[in-house]
Amino acid sequence: MRASKFLITTKKEIPSDAEVISHQLMLRAGMIRKLTSGLYTWLPIGLRVLRKVEAIIREEMDRSGAQEVLMPITQPAEIWKKSGRWKEYGPELLRIKDRHDRSFCLGPTHEEVITDLVGHEIQSYKQLPVTFYQIQTKFRDERRPRFGVMRSREFLMKDAYSFHASEESLRHTYELMHQTYTNIFKRIGLDFRSVIADTGSIGGNHSHEFHVLAASGEDAIAFSTKSDFAANIETTKAVNLEKKTSNNRQQLQKIEISHQHSTVGTNKLPDTDKVQTIKIIIVLAEPDIILSNDDQAISINPLAALILRDDHELNTVKSQKISGIKSPLTLASQEIIKKQFGCDISFLGPVGLNIPVIADHAASQLIDFTCGANKDGFYLTGVNWERDCPDVRVEDIRNAVQGDPSPDGRGVLDIKRGIEVGHIFQLGAKYSKTMNATVLNEEGKEQTMFMGCYGIGVSRIVAAAIEQNNDASGIVWPDALAPFQIALIPINMQKSEQVKIVCEKIHSELVGLGFDVLFMDQDKSRLGVMLSTVELIGLPHCIVVGERSLEQGVVEYRNRRYSENQNISLTDLNQFLLQNIKR
Ligand code: ATP
Ligand code: MG
Numbered sequence: 001m002r003a004s005k006f007l008i009t010t011k012k013e014i015p016s017d018a019e020v021i022s023h024q025l026m027l028r029a030g031m032i033r034k035l036t037s038g039l040y041t042w043l044p045i046g047l048r049v050l051r052k053v054e055a056i057i058r059e060e061m062d063r064s065g066a067q068e069v070l071m072p073i074t075q076p077a078e079i080w081k082k083s084g085r086w087k088e089y090g091p092e093l094l095r096i097k098d099r100h101d102r103s104f105c106l107g108p109t110h111e112e113v114i115t116d117l118v119g120h121e122i123q124s125y126k127q128l129p130v131t132f133y134q135i136q137t138k139f140r141d142e143r144r145p146r147f148g149v150m151r152s153r154e155f156l157m158k159d160a161y162s163f164h165a166s167e168e169s170l171r172h173t174y175e176l177m178h179q180t181y182t183n184i185f186k187r188i189g190l191d192f193r194s195v196i197a198d199t200g201s202i203g204g205n206h207s208h209e210f211h212v213l214a215a216s217g218e219d220a221i222a223f224s225t226k227s228d229f230a231a232n233i234e235t236t237k238a239v240n241l242e243k244k245t246s247n248n249r250q251q252l253q254k255i256e257i258s259h260q261h262s263t264v265g266t267n268k269l270p271d272t273d274k275v276q277t278i279k280i281i282i283v284l285a286e287p288d289i290i291l292s293n294d295d296q297a298i299s300i301n302p303l304a305a306l307i308l309r310d311d312h313e314l315n316t317v318k319s320q321k322i323s324g325i326k327s328p329l330t331l332a333s334q335e336i337i338k339k340q341f342g343c344d345i346s347f348l349g350p351v352g353l354n355i356p357v358i359a360d361h362a363a364s365q366l367i368d369f370t371c372g373a374n375k376d377g378f379y380l381t382g383v384n385w386e387r388d389c390p391d392v393r394v395e396d397i398r399n400a401v402q403g404d405p406s407p408d409g410r411g412v413l414d415i416k417r418g419i420e421v422g423h424i425f426q427l428g429a430k431y432s433k434t435m436n437a438t439v440l441n442e443e444g445k446e447q448t449m450f451m452g453c454y455g456i457g458v459s460r461i462v463a464a465a466i467e468q469n470n471d472a473s474g475i476v477w478p479d480a481l482a483p484f485q486i487a488l489i490p491i492n493m494q495k496s497e498q499v500k501i502v503c504e505k506i507h508s509e510l511v512g513l514g515f516d517v518l519f520m521d522q523d524k525s526r527l528g529v530m531l532s533t534v535e536l537i538g539l540p541h542c543i544v545v546g547e548r549s550l551e552q553g554v555v556e557y558r559n560r561r562y563s564e565n566q567n568i569s570l571t572d573l574n575q576f577l578l579q580n581i582k583r
Contacts, residue, residue, distance in 0.1 A: 001484065001516070001517065001518055001519065002519050002521045003518055003519060003520045003521055003522055004521050004522050006044060006045075006518070007030070007043060007044050007045070008030060008045065008533065008537070009030035009043070010028060010029055010030050010533055010536050010537065011027065011028045011030070012028075013028075014028070015027045015028070018148065019146070019147065020147045020148075020150070020216040020463075020467065021216070021466065021467060021470055022147070022148065022150065022216070022463040022464070022466035022467045022470075023147050023148035023149075023150065023463065025466055025470055025474060025475050025536075025538075026046065026148055026149070026462075026463065026466065027148070028474070028536060029045065029046075029474060029475055029536050029537040029538065030043050030045055030046075030537070031043060031045055031046025031049065031462075031537075032046050032148060032149060034148075037145050037153070038142060038145030038151075038152045038153030038154065039152065039153055039154050040148065040149055040152055040154075045483045045537060046462070046483075048483035048484070048516075049462050049477070049481050049482075049483050050156065050458065050459060050462055052480065052481050052482075052483075053188060053458055053461050053462060053465075053481065054135050054156070054158075054458055056184055056187050056188055056480065057135065057158050057184055057456060057458065058135065060180050060183050060184045060187070061133050061158070061160065061180065063180070063183075064131070064176055064177070064180040065131065065176075066131040066132065066133045066160055066162075067130070067131065067132050067133070068132075068133055068134060068135075069114075069117075069132045069133070069134050070134050070136060071107070071110050071113045071114065071117075071134055071136065072107070072113070073106055073107050073136065073137055073138075073139065074096075074104050074105075074106060074107070075104060075105055075106075075107050075110075075112065075113055076102070076103075076104055077095070077102070077103035077104060077105065079112040079113065079116050079435070080093075080105060080112055082112070082116075082434060082435050083111065083112050083115070083431055083434050083435055084434055085112070086105075089108070090328070091141060091143075092108055092140045092141050092142060092143075093105050093106075093108055093140075093141070094106045094108075094139055094140075094141045106139035107138060107139065108138055108139060108140040109138065109157075109159060109453075109455070110134070110136075110159055110161070111161065111427070111431045111451075111453060112431070112435065114132060114161040115161075115431045115432055115435045115437050115451070116435060116437075117132075118130070118132070118161075118163050118437055118449070119432070119435060119436060119437035119438070122163065122439055122449075123439060123440060124439055124440050125165040125439050125440065125441050125442060125447070127439070128163055128164055128165045128169065128439060128449065129162060129163060129164045129165070129169045129170075129172075129173055130162070130163050131160055131161070131162040131163075131173060131177075132160065132161055133158060133159065133160035133161075133454075134158070134159060134160075135156065135157070135158045135458060136156070136157065136159070137154055137155070137156055137157075138154070138155055138156075138157045138159075139153060139154050140153060140155075141153055147216070147463065148463060149459040149460065149462060149463050150419065150460050150463040150464070151218070151460075152459065155457065155458075155459045155460065156457075156458040156459045157455055157456065157457060157458060158455065158456040158458055159453065159454070159455050159456075160177070160453065160454040160455075161451060161452070161453050161454075162174075162177070162451065162452040162453075162454070163432075163437075163449045163450070163451055164449060164450040164451070164452075165439065165441065165447065165449065165450070166450065167428070167450055169450070170426055170428070170450045170451070170452050171426070173452055174206075174424060174426050174452050177424050177452070177454045178194065178208060178424060181194070181210055181422050181424065181454070181456070182194070184422075184456070185210060185212075185421070185422070187480055188461060188465065188478070188480055188481060189465070189469075189478030189479075189480055189481065190212050190421070190461070190464065190465060190468060191212065191213055191468055192210055192211060192212050192213070192421065193210070193211050193213065193221065193223075193230055193418070194208045194209070194210050194211075194230070195208065195209050195210075195211055195221050195230040195231050195232055195418070196208060196230065196231035196232065196235060197209040197231070197232050197234075197235060197423065198232060198234045198235040198317050199235075199425070206425065206426035206428075207423070207424065207425045207426070208423075208424050209232055209418075209420050209422065209423050210420070210421050210422035210423070210424075210456075211232075211418030211419060211420055211421065212418065212419045212421050212461075212464040212465075212467065212468060213416055213417070213418055213468075214417060214418070214419050214464065214467040214468055215417055215467075216417070216419070216467055217416075217417035217418040217419040217420075218417075218419065218420075219232055219233070219234075219417070219418045219419070219420055220232075220233035220399070220415050220416070220417060220418075221233065221415070221416050221417070221418040222236040222400050222406075222413045222414070222415055223413065223414045223415075223416060224406035224408060224410055224411040224412070224413060224414075225406070225411040225412050225413075225414055226406065226410040226411025226412075227406060227408055227410040227411055229406050229407065229408045229410070229411075231407075232418075233315070233399050233400060233415065234315065234316075234317040234318070235317060235318070236399075236400040236407065236413070237396055237400070237407040238315070238360070238361065238362070238396050238398050238399065238400040238401075238404060239400070239404055239405040239406075239407055240361045240362075240365075241361065241362050241365060241404075246367055246368075249367065249368060249382070249384050249387065250368040250381070250382030250384075251382050252351075252380060252381075252382050252383060252384075252387075252388055253380065253381045253382050254373050254378055254379075254380055255373075255378065255379055255380070255381060256377055256378055257377050257378065257379060272370050274309070274310040274311040275309060275310070275311055276366065276368070276369050276370060277309075277310040277369060277370045277371065278307050278308065278309060278310060278349075278350070278359075278363050278366065278369055278370070278371045279307070279308050279309075279310045280305050280306070280307055280345070280348045280349060280350065280371070280372065281305070281306040281307075281308070281314055281331065282303055282304070282305055282306075282331065282332040282336075282337055282345065282348070282355075283303070283304055283305075283306060283319070283325060283326065283329055283330060283331055283332060284301035284302075284303065284304075284325075284326040284330040284331075284332060285301060285302045285303055285304040285324055285325055285326060285355075285356065286301065286302075286324060286325065286326045288300060288301055288302075289301075289302055301326055301330075302355065303332055303336070303340065303355045304324065304325060304355055304356045304357075304358060305348070305350060305353055305355055305356070305357045305358065306319060306358050306359075306360075306397055307350055307357060307358065307359040307360065307363045307364075307392070308359075308360050308362075308363050308397070308398050309360070309362050309363045309366065309398075312360065312362060312363070312398040312399065312401070313398060313399045314397060314398065314399070315396075315397055315398055315399045316328075316329045318395075318396055318397055319395075319397045322358065322395050322397070324356065325358075341353070341374060342374075342375075343372075343374055343375055343376045344376055346372065347372040347373060347374065347375060347376050347377065347378060347379065348372045348374055349371035349372035349373055349374055349379070349380055349383070350371065350389045350392065351371070351373070351374070351380060351383060351388045351389050352374060352389075353374060353389075356393065357389060357391065357392045357393065358392070358393045358394075358395050358397065359385070359392045359393070359394055359395075360394075360395070360396065360397045360398040361394055361395075361396060361398075362398060363398075364385060364392060364394040366385075367384055368381075368382050368383070368384060369383050369384075370383065371383055400413055400415075401413070401415065402414060402415045419460065419463075419464045419467065420457070420460075421456060421457050421460055421461050421464055422454075422455065422456045422457070423454075423455045424452070424453075424454045424455075425452060425453050425454070426450075426452050427450075427451040427452060427453055428450055428451070429448045429449070429450060429451070430451070431451055432448050432449045432450070432451050433448050436448075437449050437451075462481075465477075465478070465481055466538075469538070470538075473532065473535040473536065474535050474536035474537065474538055475536070475537060475538025476538050476540070476560050476561055477538040477539065477540050477560070478540070478582075479540055479581050479582040479583065480582060480583075482516070482538065482539055482540050483516070483518075483537065483538075483539070484516045484517060484518035484539050485515050485516050485517070485539070485540060485541055485581050485583075486510060486515055486516070486517045486518070486539065486541045486542070486543060486577065486581070487517075487518050487520060487530075487534035487539040487541070487542040487543070488503060488506060488507055488510070488517055488518065488519045488520065488542075488543050488545070489520045489527065489530050489531065489534070489542060489543065489544045489545065490503045490520065490521070490545050490546075491527050491544065491545065491546035491547070492546070492547070493521065493523070494523045494524060496547045498547060498550055499545055499546065499547055499550065502545055502550060502555075502570070503519065503521070503545050506543065506545065506555075506573065507519045509574060510574070510577065513574060513577075513578065514583070515577065515581065518534070518539060520533075520534070527544070531544075531558075534560075535560065538560060539560060540559065540560045540561065540581075541557070541558075541559060541560070541577065541580070541581060542557070542558040542559075542560065543555050543556070543557055543558075543568075543573070544556040544557075544558065549567065550570075552567070553569055553570055553571075554567040554568060554569050554570065555567070555568055555570060555573060556568075557576070
């Protein structure tokens with residue numbers, strides 16, 4: 001490709017609205033441009049990378065025996081009503097109407113469409129197992145689109161769905177997909193881990209996420225220091241800490257906060273030892289209470305109090321699975337709290353609170369602790385559960401933290417940040433049952449199929465790869481993803497016929513060998529400018545051709561990752577590149 005005929009729009013300045021390095025570099029290297037919040041155009045150089053990721057995924061999915069299909073982005077409401085998700089799916093689902101006033105949505109995922117299809121097309125257990133996949137645009141009206149294509153509203157996903165006559169067959173394909181994903185992420189050149197993930201309402205250890213480790217990752221991953229245990233923090237069990245014992249309990253004391261103590265902010269209790277203080281979170285509980293008010297039924301959610309040690313964080317995923325707690329977890333508003341308890345949330349405490357109180361294991365083991373007194377300006381010290389709040393229920397509702405014992409009993413936990421690039425899931429009969437996807441089994445009887453689903457964030461991978469491969473000068477592409485593997489840079493081509501002839505020859509030979517080459521053929525471009533451009537866009541191999549080196553029969557080779565430059569004789573160049581570029 002000739003740079004003179006290819007759109008390169010690089011920027012020197014760091015864009016002010018880009019927080020993470022991958023977003024900054026994708027904008028600076030001219031890979032993407034924002035249309036509006038969460039919607040991006042892929043420019044030619046960015047699209048070349050996206051297509052490379054896609055090609056690797058396609059090759060490995062085909063190798064696994066999966067068959068490619070392409071489903072519509074626009075999906076009729078009927079199939080979502082059938083699966084029950086028209087109601088369940090929140091505002092991430094963009095619902096639209098056509099000219100006949102019929103309801104549709106833009107597909108955030110395709111379980112409904114594929115289950116409908118397979119239910120109609122597959123009749124016999126003999127046609128199973130079968131896996132279909134597509135690489136297609138998804139739309140999710142994300143609450144907080146951010147980090148460029150890492151969390152956008154429109155993005156490219158590879159989604160696959162497998163269908164089975166038995167759970168054993170599902171487990172087999174799940175393992176095959178786990179291996180296929182491992183092959184894909186290895187080929188892409190990512191530093192990644194597979195971790196146990198949350199299974200939502202389905203339960204069991206039937207889901208794994210694949211995470212690229214990077215400081216900017218939105219997820220926290222817990223690793224054991226002594227075993228191969230690795231799990232998303234969302235689902236990591238916070239192991240019971242050792243209980244302190246003491247026979248001498250303090251007396252319960254109600255203390256008015258002094259003016260020196262009062263601070264502005266949420267925690268208005270005196271800033272005591274966080275490990276000896278608890279915090280309280282008021283959430284909506286279930287079932288709803290139905291009140292009848294002048295012919296009109298009003299449904300009201302009762303409340304529940306979640307209690308944590310002040311230094312711990314609430315785990316939303318674990319909390320919303322507790323029976324009696326509304327899912328998705330919903331915090332009670334300030335107004336509701338004030339109305340029901342007559343004080344500010346910062347002065348609430350579990351003692352004498354007339355709603356269910358659920359404490360985390362660590363909080364439940366405190367003795368002589370401090371909390372709010374359910375009256376503005378007052379707090380309690382010397383609080384003890386057995387004496388002062390005996391009806392407390394104890395559950396696992398906090399995030400595990402660095403140094404906690406590993407749930408498998410081996411070692412302690414280390415916490416790292418991860419970017420989720422893939423997710424595999426044993427769905428069982430969740431969709432096939434509600435959508436009636438059956439086959440005839442060996443006895444000729446109708447049987448519901450078992451399903452698995454397997455997603456990869458194709459566009460997110462591009463950003464994640466940049467998070468792991470960059471330096472002060474820009475992106476450092478691994479060979480497998482580079483938009484061009486080789487940059488060909490002439491020095492003063494407009495003045496030297498010899499440089500021009502040699503460059504044209506190198507260019508056509510390398511293209512003939514199947515390399516992607518960017519020939520920086522613009523007249524009058526200065527060497528320094530061309531070098532910084534190819535460094536910013538991250539091309540891994542660079543050949544500089546100048547009159548002086550040609551006199552010695554050599555060209556200069558620069559590797560983007562390793563700084564030392566070397567001279568390569570013209571006659572050895574093709575062989576050298578064939579040996580040094582991974583394809
Ligand atoms: P997340 O927790 O990041 O929102 P998810 O659990 O909603 O992800 P899945 O439904 O499993 O994601 O989708 C499969 C893959 O699609 C994810 O592993 C991720 O790589 C990618 N993905 C999901 N949402 C987005 C998004 N808004 N932008 C870009 N990629 C996304
Ligand atoms: Mg999501």
